[in-house]
Amino acid sequence: MQALLLKGGRVIDPSQGYDAVGDVLVEGESISHAGAPLGDVRRDDGLEVIDCTGQIVSPGFIDVHCHLREPGREDVETVATGARAAAAGGFTAVCAMPNTDPVTDNQAAVGFIVRQALRARSARVYPIGAVSVGQKGEALAEFGEMVGAGAVAVSDDGKPVATAQLMRTALEYARTFGIPVADHCEEPTLAKGGAMNEGLVSARLGLKGIPAEAEEIMAIRDILLARRTGGHVHLCHMSTRGSVELIRWGKERGIRVTAEVCPHHLSLTEDAVERYDTNAKMNPPLRTADDVAALQEAVRDGTIDLVATDHAPHHYDEKEREFSDAPNGIVGLETALAVVVTHLVVPGILNWTTLVDRMSTTPARVFGLAGGTLKTGGVADITVFDPAEEWTVDPGAFLSKGRNSPYRGKRLTGRATCTIVGGRVVFRKAETGGRTGGVRS
């Protein structure tokens, strides 16, 4: 049996409240030890030792929200390139949203993603099935068959579940299978035609705004429907202070609501849209400094459960155009860790344990996935990262096909150095001073 020793790193496992320098031993596909230093480990059948001195060794990061574009837009991303980009960002597993072409709304389509992920042999990719057939917001998709084929949640992400009745039914029906319904909160009539946050900047730039209320109205609708149905609603990419307050209200009442926030909403404001930079265009849009502060605090106190990327690759040509016509979204898999470290850990808002919890342990729990822990016997999905490495973002070096990043040229701190999935090293950063995108091992 192949064995792997991660030696001398700072081992952080929020699931066991563990944080100390030590060793992690992986045998086969599972963890056989995580904690105190092991001293000399000798084995006859081959032991790979990775020196983790100065690094943090944690359960693997899990991104519950990304767009891998396959099938349909293999020119901008595939399951394989997305999985490798994920691994390079320290993610051992990602959940792929179903707004593909054709839509991932049936068991065959879900099975296709599962097979492509197995062939990629990199980070795990869990499909999310559509809530409605064709994401049209009309007929419910076959949750049961999709779950049977490997789906871990349902969502019409990219679009809201527009009618309250469909959302209610979805929350009720999903209970049978124990999966969350992940909703993109956007009241469509208020958001229609909007290109950025509604406020002074949109008024100055002459761009149609999307008011915070477009998100908040749907957030509270979903929370109230979760109360009515007892279903589990997961609110995608929250972006406003008002949403945080509504989630807090729901959680205080024991309603089954969980929520995610993206690294860009934790670090950038609507000011990034100045000069009409289409790499600052996403939906929900970048909001105000006050919203960013509220979201940062919500991640710290757990009102917002987890960090997810909303990784959304687009072709260069699609972003290289008039702002109002450019598509929404940015890539995020390879910058997420560094953005969170730079904007939340370095300023002292999050500690390392909380970061690992919000990026690994809690995502695993909320979506019912393997991993998120270093417990003995658990699956060996592990991330090793350098908490102090400073690097300059060069989208040209991304393993993702997408280059649409608002962090181009930004100096960030923190970087994944080794990503292990099922006991196998799927990413190892090249030892060239932190400038390269890394190689597959």
Added chain:
Amino acid sequence: MIGPVLGKDLLGLEELSAEQIRLILDTAEPLKEISERTIKKVPALRGMTIVNLFFEPSTRTRISFEFAEKRLSADTVNVGATGSSVSKGETLVDTARNLEAMRIDMVVIRHGASGAARFLADRIESKVVNAGDGTHEHPTQGLLDLLTLRDRLGDLTGRRVCICGDVLHSRVARSNIWGLKKLGAEVGVCGPRSLLPNAIDEMGVKVFDRIEAAIEWAEALNILRLQLERMQGGYIPSLREYNRVFGVTRERLDRAPRDILIMHPGPMNRGVEIDSDVADGPHSIILDQVTNGVAIRMAVLYLLAGGRPELAEAAKG
């Protein structure tokens, strides 16, 4: 002032200083006279190539630019969205790069998307003049409005100008707000709240909910065109009610404590935002705006081409 008055491009008034705006107006002043001559042509831009790239239909602005260019002896080409490669699906940046490959000096662009002029300016080396981008800015309109007001009122410091109507969708309104504020005027806006930006209170202007209050306050009204599609968009219930509540009528002006200058960027909807006897009345300076438009555009083109404001008189040849 040392160095060129303007940068590479003229994209909006928000990014200009008060001094730059004053210099443009001062440069326009001596250029006005050229249009009064029998032979309306001076050689200031001889040999320069200018492309008028109009992705949206425009009569007044396009003709005004074209006259300004021709009276300065530039060589000009007009490109419209229909009948060009744009209608074949070419992107904005490809269109511009192809034009630039023919070695042009300036592009005057009118486009329906906010930021389109900036987008172009960031990607080509030719100078770019914004002739209206979406609902963002229309800087030459703002400048000609300032010149027209200055002709009548002198120094605009402390003067009270109210912009009336659909500020939300108006590039003219934004350019006027920045230009007037930079020159020290007090700026009011008046219109239904559904046609004002939600953040209008943060833009440093006085907001009037009633046209009567605006008329009582203002020394000049700049009355925006109410685009007829706003009614279909559900922003207002009907043009009839708009005229009844917000229309600038003789009757309302008669109750004003002073004579009020009346401006309109055109084209007018007579009987909607402005009544005919106001548009044609003694205090209307609407046609002065049009006349000044040519001089302002001559000044902008001249300055962007590297001309010095103090030499504008001599450049008249």
